Every structure is written in structure tokens, then in C-alpha cells.
Amino acid sequence: MYHIHCLNNISKKGTDLLGDDYTLTEELGEATGILVRSAKMHDMEFPESLLAIGRAGAGVNNIPLDRCAEEGIVVFNAPGANSNAVKELVLCGMLLACRGIIGGIGWCRENADDENIGKSAEKAKKQFAGSEILGKTLGVIGLGAIGGKVANACVALGMDVYGYDPFLSEKAAASLDGAVQVVDDLARLYEVSDFISIHVPAVEGNIGMINADTIGQMKDGVVFLNFARDTLVDSDDMAAALESGKVRCYVTDFATPAVMKMQNAIVLPHLGASTAEAEENCAKMAASEIKDYIENGNITCSVNYPAVDMGPVEGHRVAVLAAADVDIDAVIAAIGDVQSSESAVRGGSAYILADTGSAADADAIAAIEGVRRVRVIA
Numbered sequence: 001m002y003h004i005h006c007l008n009n010i011s012k013k014g015t016d017l018l019g020d021d022y023t024l025t026e027e028l029g030e031a032t033g034i035l036v037r038s039a040k041m042h043d044m045e046f047p048e049s050l051l052a053i054g055r056a057g058a059g060v061n062n063i064p065l066d067r068c069a070e071e072g073i074v075v076f077n078a079p080g081a082n083s084n085a086v087k088e089l090v091l092c093g094m095l096l097a098c099r100g101i102i103g104g105i106g107w108c109r110e111n112a113d114d115e116n117i118g119k120s121a122e123k124a125k126k127q128f129a130g131s132e133i134l135g136k137t138l139g140v141i142g143l144g145a146i147g148g149k150v151a152n153a154c155v156a157l158g159m160d161v162y163g164y165d166p167f168l169s170e171k172a173a174a175s176l177d178g179a180v181q182v183v184d185d186l187a188r189l190y191e192v193s194d195f196i197s198i199h200v201p202a203v204e205g206n207i208g209m210i211n212a213d214t215i216g217q218m219k220d221g222v223v224f225l226n227f228a229r230d231t232l233v234d235s236d237d238m239a240a241a242l243e244s245g246k247v248r249c250y251v252t253d254f255a256t257p258a259v260m261k262m263q264n265a266i267v268l269p270h271l272g273a274s275t276a277e278a279e280e281n282c283a284k285m286a287a288s289e290i291k292d293y294i295e296n297g298n299i300t301c302s303v304n305y306p307a308v309d310m311g312p313v314e315g316h317r318v319a320v321l322a323a324a325d326v327d328i329d330a331v332i333a334a335i336g337d338v339q340s341s342e343s344a345v346r347g348g349s350a351y352i353l354a355d356t357g358s359a360a361d362a363d364a365i366a367a368i369e370g371v372r373r374v375r376v377i378a
């Protein structure tokens with residue numbers, strides 16, 4: 001029996017996919033797998049039994065990826081599974097920023113007891129007049145699953161759309177609307193955009209990338225949308241830009257004490273992926289990934305080990321997690337009786353999967369320098 005520990009509410013549609021060989025446990029100490037949304041895991045100690053963590057979402061800044069890799073724990077995420085939900089909220093954020101929706105709703109509530117509210121509204125509404133997004137320019141930083149969808153949707157809404165992504169994959173490029181103008185210089189995107197939406201991960205080089213210097217390159221009165229992560233934006237610099245009017249509105253999905261003090265900020269409590277559909281999609285994807293890894297050793301969509309997929313186990317299979325500089329030939333030789341194998345290296349980690357004619361000696365493989373975990377799956 002495999003034990004799965006859920007650190008957050010994970011849709012039952014996902015956990016139901018695991019099947020009869022799995023049971024949900026409250027005990028972290030016996031977990032084979034963890035399913036998580038946004039619980040912070042950096043200070044957690046992981047048990048020996050833990051093989052995999054499935055993040056039911058895209059961002060993985062709540063998980064200690066390197067430490068997990070060293071401890072032989074594969075971390076999976078669910079890229080794209082909540083991208084439509086986030087895209088829809090970004091569109092909502094743009095409209096909230098340029099129409100008097102929030103003020104207008106507040107006015108109606110405040111005047112709820114007015115018997116002549118219809119008439120009063122006609123007089124009051126001029127204070128809530130806004131502007132349209134049609135014909136305006138949107139810059140999208142990061143054209144992955146979410147950024148690409150935001151870009152395409154805004155083309156459909158009649159905006160001029162610029163995109164920037166130095167890591168643009170062929171697949172992501174192919175799914176972009178032909179009208180999206182991909183630039184290789186962020187300065188160009190800053191220069192032309194009336195709205196800017198950021199969709200990059202909170203990794204080292206991106207933290208604080210929106211700061212006084214980069215804001216200075218943007219148009220006066222720009223609307224900046226952040227549905228990615230709070231740490232991408234320097235709070236002091238954004239507060240100053242809002243105060244001076246350089247940034248007209250900051251729409252953020254991350255409530256922090258600093259943004260709550262900002263004027264002209266529209267703050268949401270991390271609702272981007274909070275739809276029934278996205279929660280289901282993410283839970284299903286994360287659960288399927290950890291199930292396939294636990295049962296077959298296959299890795300797809302991991303963020304700390306390379307992808308290797310040999311399909312379902314038919315006979316004997318050995319899975320070896322190792323440091324990137326491990327001697328892969330020595331590992332294959334130690335596995336012995338190998339009928340077919342696949343291996344890959346990514347970043348600091350290597351993964352070797354082999355189908356064998358007989359059960360392998362795990363101890364001999366584990367003794368090779370750089371090997372982190374050996375599993376004889378069958």
C-alpha cells in the first residue's frame with residue numbers, strides 16, 4: 001500500500017485517480033508521496049519513505065527542490081493545468097484597472113437604501129467612467145502556458161500584443177497567435193506597453209526584476225499586472241511609482257503587508273488558480289505524475305529531475321536517481337542483465353531507468369559514487 005499525505009486541500013478528482021493501492025494518510029512520517037498546493041515546505045524534514053512530491057499548480061517556490069533532489073525525492077508540478085483560470089483572472093484584472101467597477105459596486109452598496117437609486121446612479125456614474133482596452137498595447141513577460149494564453153486572448157480583444165520570453169519553447173511559440181509580436185529586448189516591451197502582465201517563475205534571476213530601473217523604462221501611467229509571484233516586484237519601488245503616477249495601477253494576486261499600504265493597488269488573495277476546474281485539473285495531473293513515477297518509475301514534468309519515460313513496467317525495472325556527474329555506464333553495468341535502458345541528465349541530477357531480465361542487486365548500484373536512490377520496482 002502506498003501512502004499519500006496531502007498538505008493542502010487537493011481535489012478528490014485527483015486523489016480518486018490514484019486507485020486501490022493508495023491510501024491517504026495524516027502521517028507525514030509514512031508518506032510515499034505528498035500532494036501540495038501552496039503550503040511552505042522549506043523547513044520540513046522528509047521521511048526516508050518519501051519518493052515524490054506532486055505540486056498541484058505551476059509555481060514551485062514553496063518546495064526545497066535541490067534538497068529534495070539530493071534526498072532522492074522527485075518533485076513534479078502541473079504546468080498548464082490552471083493556465084486558463086489564471087488567464088481569465090488576468091483579463092478581469094485589466095478590466096478592474098481601467099473601468100470604475102470597484103468604485104461603482106461600492107457606490108451601489110452604499111446607496112442600497114435609496115428608493116431612487118436608479119436616478120441617483122445616473123448622476124453618480126460620471127465619477128466611475130473608465131477607458132477601454134481595445135487598441136491599447138499589452139506587453140506579456142513570459143510566454144509559457146499562462147502568458148501565451150493571456151497574449152492570445154488579448155489579441156482577440158483587439159489589443160496590440162508584445163511578448164518577451166528568452167526561453168520560448170517551440171511548442172509555446174507555435175501556439176501563439178501570429179499577431180503577437182515577440183521581441184528579444186525587454187526594453188522594447190517596456191517602451192510600448194500601456195499594460196504589462198508578468199508570467200515568469202520566482203527563480204533567482206527574476207526576483208525583484210520589476211524595480212525602479214525597469215519601471216523607469218515603462219510608459220507613464222502604465223498598468224502593471226502580477227499574477228505570477230509577489231517577489232518579482234520590488235515593493236518599495238512599486239509603491240514609489242504608484243505614488244508618483246508613473247504606474248497608474250498595480251494589480252496583484254498577492255496580498256502582502258507592503259502592497260496593502262500602496263495607493264492604486266488592486267489586491268487579490270491569490271485567486272488565480274482558484275476555480276473548480278483548475279483545482280481538478282491540477283490535482284489530476286499531479287496525482288497521475290506521482291502514480292506513474294511510483295509504479296513505473298516514469299518521470300514527466302519534474303522540476304528537479306530529467307524526464308525519462310519507458311511506459312508501463314512489464315518485467316523487472318530498476319530506477320536510479322543520481323547526481324549529474326555519476327558514471328552512467330558504471331550504473332548500467334551494476335544493474336546487469338539490462339534489456340533496455342534510458343537515461344538523462346538535467347541541471348545537477350541524472351536519472352537512469354532500465355528494464356532487466358532478472359531482479360537487480362540494489363546495494364551494488366547504491367555503492368556507486370553519486371547514486372542517491374535505487375528502486376527495484378519489480
Ligand code: MLT
Binds near residue numbers: 037038056058059272
Ligand atoms: C500556481 O503556481 O500554479 C498558481 O500560483 C496557483 C497556485 O499556487 O495554486
